[in-house]
Amino acid sequence: MSLLCVKNLSVGYETKAGLIKAVDNISFDLEKGRPLGFVGESGCGKTTIGMTLMGLLPDNAVLLGGSMEFAGKDLALLSEAQWRAVRGSEVAMIFQAAMNALNPVYRVDDQVKEAIVTHNPDICDSDLNKRVQELFDLVEIPQERIHDYPHEYSGGMKQRVIIAMALACSPDLIVADEPTTALDVIVQDQILKGLKEIQSKFNTGLIFISHDIAVVASVCEDICVMYGGQIVEKGRCKEVFSKPRHPYTKTLLGAYLSLDNEESIVIPEMGEMPDLTMKSGCCRFSVNCTVCSTACRTDRPQWIDISPTHQALCCDEGFIKDKP
Amino acid sequence: MTRYDSGKKGPLIEMKGVTKEYHPRKSFFSKAGNKVLALNAINLSIQRGEIFGLVGQSGSGKTTTGRLLVKLEEPTRGKIRLNGERINDLAGEALKNFRSKVQMIFQDPYQSLNPHLSIAETILEPLMVHDIGTRESRRQKVVDILETVGLKPGADYYSRYPHQLSGGQRQRVAIARAIVLEPEFVVADEPTSMLDATIAIQLFRLITRIREQFNMTFLFITHNLAAAKYLCDRVAVIHEGHIVEVNTAENIIKSPEHPYTKKLIQVQPGFRYNR
Numbered sequence: 001m002s003l004l005c006v007k008n009l010s011v012g013y014e015t016k017a018g019l020i021k022a023v024d025n026i027s028f029d030l031e032k033g034r035p036l037g038f039v040g041e042s043g044c045g046k047t048t049i050g051m052t053l054m055g056l057l058p059d060n061a062v063l064l065g066g067s068m069e070f071a072g073k074d075l076a077l078l079s080e081a082q083w084r085a086v087r088g089s090e091v092a093m094i095f096q097a098a099m100n101a102l103n104p105v106y107r108v109d110d111q112v113k114e115a116i117v118t119h120n121p122d123i124c125d126s127d128l129n130k131r132v133q134e135l136f137d138l139v140e141i142p143q144e145r146i147h148d149y150p151h152e153y154s155g156g157m158k159q160r161v162i163i164a165m166a167l168a169c170s171p172d173l174i175v176a177d178e179p180t181t182a183l184d185v186i187v188q189d190q191i192l193k194g195l196k197e198i199q200s201k202f203n204t205g206l207i208f209i210s211h212d213i214a215v216v217a218s219v220c221e222d223i224c225v226m227y228g229g230q231i232v233e234k235g236r237c238k239e240v241f242s243k244p245r246h247p248y249t250k251t252l253l254g255a256y257l258s259l260d261n262e263e264s265i266v267i268p269e270m271g272e273m274p275d276l277t278m279k280s281g282c283c284r285f286s287v288n289c290t291v292c293s294t295a296c297r298t299d300r301p302q303w304i305d306i307s308p309t310h311q312a313l314c315c316d317e318g319f320i321k322d323k324p
Numbered sequence: 325m326t327r328y329d330s331g332k333k334g335p336l337i338e339m340k341g342v343t344k345e346y347h348p349r350k351s352f353f354s355k356a357g358n359k360v361l362a363l364n365a366i367n368l369s370i371q372r373g374e375i376f377g378l379v380g381q382s383g384s385g386k387t388t389t390g391r392l393l394v395k396l397e398e399p400t401r402g403k404i405r406l407n408g409e410r411i412n413d414l415a416g417e418a419l420k421n422f423r424s425k426v427q428m429i430f431q432d433p434y435q436s437l438n439p440h441l442s443i444a445e446t447i448l449e450p451l452m453v454h455d456i457g458t459r460e461s462r463r464q465k466v467v468d469i470l471e472t473v474g475l476k477p478g479a480d481y482y483s484r485y486p487h488q489l490s491g492g493q494r495q496r497v498a499i500a501r502a503i504v505l506e507p508e509f510v511v512a513d514e515p516t517s518m519l520d521a522t523i524a525i526q527l528f529r530l531i532t533r534i535r536e537q538f539n540m541t542f543l544f545i546t547h548n549l550a551a552a553k554y555l556c557d558r559v560a561v562i563h564e565g566h567i568v569e570v571n572t573a574e575n576i577i578k579s580p581e582h583p584y585t586k587k588l589i590q591v592q593p594g595f596r597y598n599r
Contacts, residue, residue, distance in 0.1 A: 184381040257550040259592055
């Protein structure tokens with residue numbers, strides 16, 4: 001039984017250029033205790049997925065269809081009032097820029113308290129303080145710093161507060177949207193380790209969104225590779241990274257710089273942006289694909305099974321299956 | 325007037341005992357703080373035609389080093405030499421001449437380009453300031469340089485504005501602006517940290533090609549050791565204003581000597597992947 005089951009989700013944005021489909025017909029399952037990573041370039045729709053799961057889409061966004069089954073209800077059908085009860089207590093988000101996610105004029109402990117009080121209006125002061133202390137212990141911020149203002153914190157500490165805030169009501173699902181992008185590698189390492197530890201300790205569902213495949217690889221068990229609003233390849237991290245099959249996944253991994261010596265870098269020839277106004281269902285990667293035939297531009301790509309836990313979306317079954 | 329002779333031997337850039345202190349000012353909201361030692365007596369020399377990497381975490385002083393080298397800031401103590409000439413006291417014509425020899429590429433292409441200026445105006449500006457060429461030859465030069473940085477055909481981009489370009493394209497324009505005067509030395513301050521991996525790798529290839537084509541010297545500032553390894557001939561690791569290690573990137577990764585370097589290598593996220 002999966003914690004979250006997303007089926008055929010499509011999200012569009014109304015723009016001057018017409019309707020842009022930022023998320024095109026994606027489906028995935030999230031199991032408890034198996035962190036799921038979304039990886040892709042900017043503009044591939046990964047943040048839109050996170051915002052959809054939080055019910056935080058901007059006004060010009062339209063939910064074009066699909067369902068998000070979570071804890072016995074369909075998140076796609078919730079009204080704003082119902083969302084307010086779910087957001088924070090059942091689903092919580094760790095935002096990208098911790099510097100901007102905290103309110104500069106409130107003390108950090110008050111900001112964490114606000115999240116708890118909103119969902120438990122009857123909580124007494126001593127319980128509240130105890131809970132806040134627990135949370136700051138969990139993210140390893142010393143007690144004497146909890147009354148500080150955000151500007152007195154370093155970037156890593158602010159990110160820890162954001163994590164504490166997300167954990168405040170013990171949600172079942174946490175969406176982490178690029179939680180370490182603004183941090184340097186040493187702090188990033190601490191935050192990722194902390195996040196993973198907390199995730200396994202409470203066995204929460206975790207959706208981890210990042211543009212950095214190495215970060216996703218270090219946190220997640222499963223991975224979805226996205227391009228132009230579509231999931232193009234999904235499966236166990238190990239399988240996807242050791243045997244990438246979709247041409248885009250290969251490009252992405254080929255451009256990854258590592259400290260190891262032996263691996264050669266393949267420089268991608270990607271010029272064109274995917275056409276997001278394109279008719280639903282067509283392969284968005286066809287504009288940049290090197291193995292693409294003319295059929296790819298008109299045919300609908302199919303999910304091709306490579307193993308029971310590893311699939312790729314492509315028109316060319318032969319390419320996906322035959323070549324390593 | 326001081327002229328720089330590019331035929332000279334010896335390192336292109338030399339920093340000797342360079343220290344930079346900042347003195348936070350007293351303001352309504354804060355007391356006058358203690359002085360901050362951003363760089364502590366660093367020594368560095370960069371050879372001609374080299375891509376030299378400067379790796380460190382935020383606050384380590386790597387950007388300060390870059391800004392000192394292009395004279396956006398002045399060192400508190402110490403000497404900086406370009407082609408053996410001290411740059412500390414340059415003024416007037418000599419300073420203007422220096423500015424044409426040394427350029428910088430900034431981190432964020434969304435902020436470093438003036439939104440009011442078209443791509444052509446952005447790249448023409450340095451040519452006009454230094455009074456190079458005629459109207460027609462400058463125009464041709466802009467188109468050529470746009471094609472050099474991979475914005476083809478150059479005439480297509482000529483009259484566009486920054487907001488019409490993607491992040492990767494903007495950074496290419498920023499590179500074009502920096503190299504249009506054919507400087508001897510370019511400081512690239514985290515030029516790809518805002519960009520996706522597939523775009524970043526294309527820019528690295530571009531920088532390598534420019535180095536060969538124009539025989540330019542680069543200082544590449546980054547927090548990503550893997551990127552430094554891919555691009556740079558030699559790498560310096562900077563930590564809290566000290567340069568703790570200088571070596572080829574391969575040697576640094578294989579046998580780091582300083583504990584900080586070891587830590588830096590250890591925390592690089594990575595995964596096994598068989599190509």
